[in-house]
Amino acid sequence: MTQAHDGGWIPVRKDFVDLATRCHARGASRRHHGFPSGQAYILRDAAGHEYPFGDDCARAAVPHPGLLLHVPDYTERDVVPRTALPELPPPARRRDPAQAQAAEHAAAIRYLVLRMEKVAAVPRVQPTVRFPALEGVYEQYQRTGDIGMAQVRRILAIERSRSTPPRLRATNLLDVYTAHVKLERLVAASNSVDNIRFLRSLHDWLARHLVLTAGQLAAAGIEMHPQAFTSSGIWGPDTEPPPAPAGFQSGSLF
Known part of the structure; x- marks a missing residue:
């Protein structure tokens, strides 16, 4: 596995990565894998350069796997199943x-x-x-x-x-960022002009209002956290969503 210079790898964040990205870890017995879920741990070497690692590779690279539990996670509102991180000891009565x-x-x-x-x-x-x-x-x-x-x-x-405002709090901004990433992926994968037009209209709506409805997410074929965009107070009279085009089918995006 690739090693950092004189000090090991420093975990920086968990984030979305391009689906074509490859894990930076290499070894004689390890294939140079990709990220089918589109998520990776970003680690920094001693020279200050950042690289993507898969869950197992990140655990093996950092000085202590528990460090991965305390990095900012920008993928939290996605629905991709997570590989279990090392278990922490049972919480004490008073938080450490x-x-x-x-x-x-x-x-x-x-x-x-x-x-x-x-x-x-x-x-x-x-x-x-x-x-x-x-x-x-x-x-x-x-x-x-x-x-x-x-x-x-x-x-x-x-x-x-x-x-x-509720739409500018952390949970809703995570939902916005997650939906933005997924919409961009869907646009890149689509070969239908009508679908692309609809997806871009949703993206513009998201940018202006910082919210999407469950119906919009379903129409686009986006899977997110079950409570995405449901924070108290984010909905108001200015958020009537645009309709999906006639005959739109999310399955045709691929």
């Missing part, structure tokens, strides 16, 4: 402070990157996604790859604030 801090750290980074990068980069997305108050900490994260606990607390306070 180090684990709690690691969980908050990962949650803050995930929200920061979702809002300032991943969802903000969706074509024609509403401009309220990118939040000026987070520009400074995001620039620091881009430079250093990390944030301090004071910044963690600030980011989580913004995410949980009553002034933050």
